[in-house]
Amino acid sequence: QVQLVQSGAEVKKPGASVKVSCKVSGYTRNGLHWVRQAPGQRLEWIGKINSGDGKTLYSQTFQGRVAITRDTSANIAYMELSSLRSEDTTLYYCTTQMGGNLYWGQGTPLTVST
Amino acid sequence: QAVVTQEPSLTVSPGGTVTLTCGSSSGAVTSGHWPYWFQQKSGQAPRTLIYDVSNRHPWTPARFSGSLLGGKAALTLSGAQPEDEAVYHCLVSYGDAWVFGGGTKLTVL
Numbered sequence: 001q002v003q004l005v006q007s008g009a010e011v012k013k014p015g016a017s018v019k020v021s022c023k024v025s026g027y028t029r030n031g032l033h034w035v036r037q038a039p040g041q042r043l044e045w046i047g048k049i050n051s052g053d054g055k056t057l058y059s060q061t062f063q064g065r066v067a068i069t070r071d072t073s074a075n076i077a078y079m080e081l082s083s084l085r086s087e088d089t090t091l092y093y094c095t096t097q098m099g100g101n102l103y104w105g106q107g108t109p110l111t112v113s114t
Numbered sequence: 115q116a117v118v119t120q121e122p123s124l125t126v127s128p129g130g131t132v133t134l135t136c137g138s139s140s141g142a143v144t145s146g147h148w149p150y151w152f153q154q155k156s157g158q159a160p161r162t163l164i165y166d167v168s169n170r171h172p173w174t175p176a177r178f179s180g181s182l183l184g185g186k187a188a189l190t191l192s193g194a195q196p197e198d199e200a201v202y203h204c205l206v207s208y209g210d211a212w213v214f215g216g217g218t219k220l221t222v223l
Contacts (some may be wrong), residue, residue, distance in 0.1 A: 031210070033212065042203070043203055048211075101165070104160065106159075
């Protein structure tokens with residue numbers, strides 16, 4: 001069974017960066033994706049990192065402002081978002097796909113405020 | 115980057131049938147887009163109902179079915195129950211990239 005455990009809530013000032021982690025337990029050969037969702041809003045795909053070669057792919061919306069990395073020895077993936085603005089205040093999920101199901105982390109709330 | 119469109123809201127009577135759709139600005143949604151449908155209730159992460167157009171999971175009630183309809187992915191609920199009131203999201207894959215629809219708020223009333 002796949003389990004994803006994310007790091008805790010973050011509070012940042014505008015212009016700063018945040019790095020959220022996602023520890024993966026259980027076997028998955030599929031990539032690890034990052035998705036965010038403001039309350040009552042659509043799910044928004046941020047990007048992914050391949051489990052095999054570590055290649056990344058980012059949504060055009062976040063290109064240039066996001067970096068997804070991993071520590072393969074610890075089975076942890078990271079999502080770093082820079083140049084934060086108030087509109088980035090939302091819930092960030094990591095998720096992976098296996099057997100036609102998406103497994104989700106518990107979500108990491110980010111607040112960007114002065 | 116494609117935009118995926120869903121009905122913002124729909125209402126169905128208890129026991130009734132409703133179809134939610136998921137369209138793409140880049141053309142028809144096909145099986146090659148591996149469309150997914152998720153159900154999300156307040157304060158919870160999305161739960162997968164349908165994957166790869168029409169495949170159900172063991173936890174997916176039989177009253178939910180997925181299909182392709184008129185160039186869109188479709189989720190049909192036949193025999194709506196009060197517990198089906200939720201937001202339904204679709205996911206369309208464009209190669210390795212994902213795009214979610216805006217979500218449909220389904221009211222059972």
